[in-house]
Amino acid sequence: MSDADVELPESIELAWGLRERPGKGPRRSLTMEQVVAAGIRVAEGDGLPAVSMSRVAGELGVATMSLYRYVSAKSDLLELMADTAYGDPPAPRGPDEGWRPALARWALANVTAIHRHPWIRQVPVSGPPMGPNGVRWMEAGLAALRGTALRGTERLSAILLVSGYARYWATLTADMTEAAAREQLSPEDVGMRYWQQLARLTRHGPYPAIRELLAEGAEGGDDEEFEAEWRFGLDRILDGVETLIRSRAAAD
Amino acid sequence: MSDADVELPESIELAWGLRERPGKGPRRSLTMEQVVAAGIRVAEGDGLPAVSMSRVAGELGVATMSLYRYVSAKSDLLELMADTAYGDPPAPRGPDEGWRPALARWALANVTAIHRHPWIRQVPVSGPPMGPNGVRWMEAGLAALRGTALRGTERLSAILLVSGYARYWATLTADMTEAAAREQLSPEDVGMRYWQQLARLTRHGPYPAIRELLAEGAEGGDDEEFEAEWRFGLDRILDGVETLIRSRAAAD
DNA sequence: CTATTCTGCGTGCACCATACGCAGAAGATA
DNA sequence: TATCTTCTGCGTATGGTGCACGCAGAATAG
Numbered sequence: 001m002s003d004a005d006v007e008l009p010e011s012i013e014l015a016w017g018l019r020e021r022p023g024k025g026p027r028r029s030l031t032m033e034q035v036v037a038a039g040i041r042v043a044e045g046d047g048l049p050a051v052s053m054s055r056v057a058g059e060l061g062v063a064t065m066s067l068y069r070y071v072s073a074k075s076d077l078l079e080l081m082a083d084t085a086y087g088d089p090p091a092p093r094g095p096d097e098g099w100r101p102a103l104a105r106w107a108l109a110n111v112t113a114i115h116r117h118p119w120i121r122q123v124p125v126s127g128p129p130m131g132p133n134g135v136r137w138m139e140a141g142l143a144a145l146r147g148t149a150l151r152g153t154e155r156l157s158a159i160l161l162v163s164g165y166a167r168y169w170a171t172l173t174a175d176m177t178e179a180a181a182r183e184q185l186s187p188e189d190v191g192m193r194y195w196q197q198l199a200r201l202t203r204h205g206p207y208p209a210i211r212e213l214l215a216e217g218a219e220g221g222d223d224e225e226f227e228a229e230w231r232f233g234l235d236r237i238l239d240g241v242e243t244l245i246r247s248r249a250a251a252d
Numbered sequence: 253m254s255d256a257d258v259e260l261p262e263s264i265e266l267a268w269g270l271r272e273r274p275g276k277g278p279r280r281s282l283t284m285e286q287v288v289a290a291g292i293r294v295a296e297g298d299g300l301p302a303v304s305m306s307r308v309a310g311e312l313g314v315a316t317m318s319l320y321r322y323v324s325a326k327s328d329l330l331e332l333m334a335d336t337a338y339g340d341p342p343a344p345r346g347p348d349e350g351w352r353p354a355l356a357r358w359a360l361a362n363v364t365a366i367h368r369h370p371w372i373r374q375v376p377v378s379g380p381p382m383g384p385n386g387v388r389w390m391e392a393g394l395a396a397l398r399g400t401a402l403r404g405t406e407r408l409s410a411i412l413l414v415s416g417y418a419r420y421w422a423t424l425t426a427d428m429t430e431a432a433a434r435e436q437l438s439p440e441d442v443g444m445r446y447w448q449q450l451a452r453l454t455r456h457g458p459y460p461a462i463r464e465l466l467a468e469g470a471e472g473g474d475d476e477e478f479e480a481e482w483r484f485g486l487d488r489i490l491d492g493v494e495t496l497i498r499s500r501a502a503a504d
Numbered sequence: 505c506t507a508t509t510c511t512g513c514g515t516g517c518a519c520c521a522t523a524c525g526c527a528g529a530a531g532a533t534a
Numbered sequence: 535t536a537t538c539t540t541c542t543g544c545g546t547a548t549g550g551t552g553c554a555c556g557c558a559g560a561a562t563a564g
Contacts, residue, residue, distance in 0.1 A: 006445075006448045006451075006452045008449055022541070023530090023532065024529095024539060024540040025529070026530055027542080028541090028542070028543095029542080052521080053520080054520080054521090062543075063543065063544045064521090065522080065523095065543075065544055065545080065546095066543050066544060068522075069541090069543070069544095073521085073522085074521065074522090124374060125423070127431060128424075130449065130450070135454065139454075139462050142464075142465060143461040146461055146464070151468070152464070152468035155465065156465060157481050157485055158488070160485070161484075161485045161488060164416065164417060164420035164421075165416060165420075167420070168416035168417075168419070172380075175377070194379075194380055197260055198387070200260070202387065202391075208391075209394035209395040209398055210387070210391050212404070213404040213408060216404035225405075229405070229409050232410075233409055233412070235496075236410070236493055239492035239495040240491035240495075243491040243492075243495065244488065244491070274510070274562095275509085276508060276561060276563070277509050277510025277511055277561060278510065278560040279510095279561075280511075281512075304550085304551065314512075315512065315513040316514095316552090317512080317513055317553080318512050318513060320554095321510090325552085325553085326552065
C-alpha cells in the first residue's frame with residue numbers, strides 16, 4: 001500500500017500546498033490564505049454567526065460565488081479558519097523537560113488558543129485534525145510523551161484526552177465571560193447567580209448531594225478559583241497518565 | 253439573601269413547571285412538552301439541521317410564529333430538546349457500590365445518552381445545566397462521590413471532568429460512525445483511511461513523533477479497540493481522582 | 505358588562521447557502 | 535498564428551431561514 005496515491009479532500013490539499021497550478025485557464029485572483037484570513041477577520045470582529053459567504057466575499061471585494069472556487073462548502077471554510085487560528089503549537093519539549101510539564105504547557109496552550117479566538121469553539125468539529133496546524137499540534141503533543149513507556153495508541157489517547165479537556169474547559173470559561181459581557185456583569189456575578197438559581201431550583205426535591213454542595217459555601221468565581229479548577233482537572237488527568245507510566249515502567 | 257425571588261429564564265421556569273397559569277386570556281393550545289417532543293421527532297428523523305421553527309410548527313399543525321409563545325428563541329428550544337433527550341440519569345450509587353464503579357457507570361450513561369440521540373452533540377452548550385434533567389444528572393454524579401474525602405468544589409470539578417470527557421468521546425465516535433455511513437464504509441475503514449492520509453501528509457517534514465506512532469502499526473478501529481480507548485481515558489481520570497482521594501484521606 | 509390580558513398566527517423583512525451556466529482569460533497544441 | 539481546451543470570476547435564481555410586529559378574538563376579573 002503506497003501512500004502516494006491516497007486521496008485527500010480538496011481543501012486539505014489546497015491548504016497543504018499540494019496542488020500544482022493547472023496549466024490552462026486564467027490566473028486565480030485570490031489565495032486560499034486571503035479567503036481564510038478574511039473569514040477570520042469577520043469572525044474576530046462580529047462573531048462566527050456573522051461569517052456568511054457573502055460577508056466574507058464582500059470583505060475581499062469579490063462576488064459571493066467566487067469563494068466556491070476555493071472552498072467546496074462553508075463548512076470547509078470554517079474548518080480551515082479554525083486550523084489557521086490555532087496557529088503555532090507551543091515550543092517542543094526541551095531536552096531537560098519532563099513529559100509532565102511539557103504536556104501541561106501543551107494543554108495550557110490549547111486553552112490560550114481558544115481564548116484568543118473564542119469563535120473557534122463554535123466551529124463544529126467534523127473529524128480528527130488534518131489541517132497543517134492541527135497536525136503540527138498533534139506532533140507537539142505526541143512529542144511531549146516521547147520516551148515514556150506508553151504505547152503509541154496510548155500516547156495518542158492521552159493527548160486526545162488532554163486536548164478534549166482543554167477545549168471543554170476553554171469553552172466553559174469563554175461562555176461565562178461572554179455571558180457576563182453581554183449582561184454587563186462581572187464573571188464572578190454570573191457564577192454567583194448560577195449558584196443562586198440552582199439553589200432555588202433544588203430547594204425542594206430529591207437533591208441532597210447538590211444541597212450539600214451548596215451548603216458548603218459556593219465561593220463561585222474569582223480568578224484564582226478559576227485557575228484552581230483548571231489545575232484540578234488537569235492534575236487529575238496527568239496523575240492518571242503518570243500512574244499508567246509508572247506501572248508500565250515497573251512491569252519491564 | 254432569600255432564594256425565593258431569584259430570577260430565572262422564562263423557558264427554564266416553564267420547563268420546571270414553576271409558572272402558574274395566568275387568569276386571563278385564552279387557554280394555551282399546546283404544552284411545552286409537545287413542542288419539545290415535536291422538535292426531537294424532527295431531529296431524530298432528519299437531523300438537527302432539519303429542525304427549523306417552521307418545520308416543528310408543521311409537525312404540530314400550528315403556525316410558525318405560535319411557537320414563540322412557548323420559547324423565546326430557537327436556541328431555547330434546542331436546549332430544552334437536549335435536556336429532555338438526556339432522559340433519566342443512571343441509578344444512584346447503591347449502598348454497597350464504591351464511588352469508582354458508580355462514577356464509571358455515570359460516565360458510560362453519558363456516552364449512551366449521546367449515542368442514543370446523536371444530534372445532541374450539535375446543540376451548542378451555552379452554560380451550566382439548568383434544565384430538570386440536567387440538574388438530576390448533576391445530582392446523580394455528585395451522589396457517586398458522596399462520602400469521599402473530596403471537597404464540594406472538587407466533587408463538582410471531577411464530574412465536570414468526567415462528563416466533558418464522555419461528551420468529547422461520544423462526539424468523536426458518533427462523528428466517525430456518521431462519516432462511515434455517509435460514505436457507505438465501515439467505521440474501521442474510515443479510521444484506516446485517516447491513518448493513510450496522515451501518513452501521506454507527514455511522510456516528509458518535521459513529524460518524527462507522528463511517524464513513530466504510525467510505524468508502530470496503527471490498528472485503527474475494531475470495536476474492542478474503540479472500547480479500550482474509551483476505558484483508557486476514563487481510567488486515567490478515575491486514577492487521578494483516586495490519587496487525590498487517597499492523599500486527602502491520608503492527610504486526615 | 506366592560507376592561508384587561510393573553511392567545512394563535514398572517515404578513516413581511518432581511519438574509520442565507522449554493523446550483524447552474526455563461527463570457528472571457530490563459531495556456532496548450534497545431 | 536489560430537484554434538482548442540480548460541479554468542476563472544460571477545450574475546441570476548431557488549428555496550429556504552429566524553424572527554419582529556401587530557391584529558382579531560378568546561377568556562377571565564372586576
